[in-house]
Amino acid sequence: MSNLTKTPAAGPNGSTASPASPIATRGPRLSGVTWLIWRQHRAAYWTLLAATALSVAWIVYQRAGLMEHLTAHGWPDSASGKWLEGMGPHTAMFVKVGFGLGFIPILLGVFLGAPLLAGDLENGTAKLVTSQSVSPVRWLAAKLGVSALVVVVCTVALSLQFGRWWGPVKNETTVLGWETGAAFDNTGPVPVALALFTVVGGVAIGMVLRRALIAMVVTFTFAVAVQVVWAYFRLDLGNIVTVTTNKGINVPSPRLPHGAMQIDQSYVTGAGETLGWSTCAHEASEKARDACVQKADIVGWSVDYLPISQMSGMQWFGASILFALTAAVAVFIFMWGRKRLV
Incomplete structure (x- = not known):
């Protein structure tokens, strides 16, 4: 009798043993x-x-x-x-x-x-x-x-x-x-x-x-x-942080945290308003520039930035x-x- 038609041998307890199905022994597969x-x-x-x-x-x-x-x-x-x-x-x-x-x-x-x-x-x-x-x-x-x-x-x-x-x-x-x-x-x-x-x-x-x-x-x-x-x-997407000074414009602008990105820099007045950094840049002499700064009541710097945090x-x-x-x-x-x- 051919092996293809041969009846599977009985196990020790009389049960019929069937060969392991190839599908059952495979790992997870797409279907x-x-x-x-x-x-x-x-x-x-x-x-x-x-x-x-x-x-x-x-x-x-x-x-x-x-x-x-x-x-x-x-x-x-x-x-x-x-x-x-x-x-x-x-x-x-x-x-x-x-x-x-x-x-x-x-x-x-x-x-x-x-x-x-x-x-x-x-x-x-x-x-x-x-x-x-x-x-x-x-x-x-x-x-x-x-x-x-x-x-x-x-x-x-x-x-x-x-x-x-x-x-x-x-x-x-x-x-x-x-x-x-x-x-x-x-x-x-x-x-x-x-x-x-x-x-x-x-x-x-x-x-x-x-x-x-x-x-x-x-x-x-x-x-x-x-x-x-x-x-x-x-x-x-971020929240802009603003830092200001009030000690005049002849001192350095505020130092930003390491890795921060500066968005904008401007002058700040005594009333808290901001003016563009070129507000008095058109003045020809330093004396005229100082007079312009006084007239505009500029007291310091304002810097907007985004921290890396x-x-x-x-x-x-x-x-x-x-x-x-x-x-x-x-x-x-x-x-x-x-x-x-x-």
């Missing part, structure tokens, strides 16, 4: 629509994961070089003026890498978000899938869920490593100011929030336009606009706004998809 989504977009997903792994490894290498330089110059025990010597190449690298990472939300929105649904709607795959036992909502949830998970994993890894690289010198504005996009937008929750918003926005644009190429062009415009608006309002709070506040906008766009996608997907 159903989740497996289908991963397989359909596996080239894009694996490309993102591989690019992230290479970028993280390169940043780790750069951090090792930075730490070697800092420790050789007495960091952290010596004064910052000593270990900041020769930081030019590292400063330039921070700026270049930060500038490059700033394009990631745009690239993800254009090349992952925009064609995610638009491609399926354009070539008819969406109609084929939803004509089976898979509901449009379940298909949309799998599409968005798997893609969002990949985006979060990649951006979190990059954010953590860039923050770890920049951490030893984050208080030194001469290296990389914390308020700049290169630092603020590439650390903490901000890169995750920006990437998710542009990707989900691109998905919504593709779903409405139903043409992949057109959706990618429109998504590029959308993603660039998001970056411009974000950069314009970034500093408005507010950075984390500003990042989470801004990221929460972006997460809320992302959730709103996702709700729109599901509402549109339930009735008008195919």
Whole structure:
């Protein structure tokens, strides 16, 4: 009798022993629509994961070089003026890498978000899938869920490593100011929030336009606009601190905390009003300038600044706004998809 038809041997207690099922011995595996989504977009997903792994490894290498330089110059025990010597190449690298990472939300929105649904709607795959036992909502949830998970994993890894690289010198504005996009937008929750918003926005644009190429062009415009608006309002996320003096203008202006970003500097009058620092600059002589200062009742300086201690709070506040906008766009996608997907 063939082994394929042979009755399984009885066990010691008379029970029939069955060979272990291959499925039972496997680890967790994707299945159903989740497996289908991963397989359909596996080239894009694996490309993102591989690019992230290479970028993280390169940043780790750069951090090792930075730490070697800092420790050789007495960091952290010596004064910052000593270990900041020769930081030019590292400063330039921070700026270049930060500038490059700033394009990631745009690239993800254009090349992952925009064609995610638009491609399926354009070539008819969406109609084929939803004509089976898979509901449009379940298909949309799998599409968005798997893609969002990949985006979060990649951006979190990059954010953590860039923050770890920049951490030893984050208080030194001469290296990389914390308020700049290169630092603020590439650390903490901000890169995750920006990437998710542009990707989900691109998905919504593709779903409405139903043409992949057109959706990618429109998504590029959308993603660039998001970056411009974000950069314009970034500093408005913090609470400006004002410090004043009343000992005249011939003494230095107030000294700010280490790492603080100065927003504005002006004169302050005896009545507490502020005047632009160029108020008496037009006077030709020092005597005329002193007379102008007396006439305007200028008694000291007023300086507005943002301390670096507010950075984390500003990042989470801004990221929460972006997460809320992302959730709103996702709700729109599901509402549109339930009735008008195919």
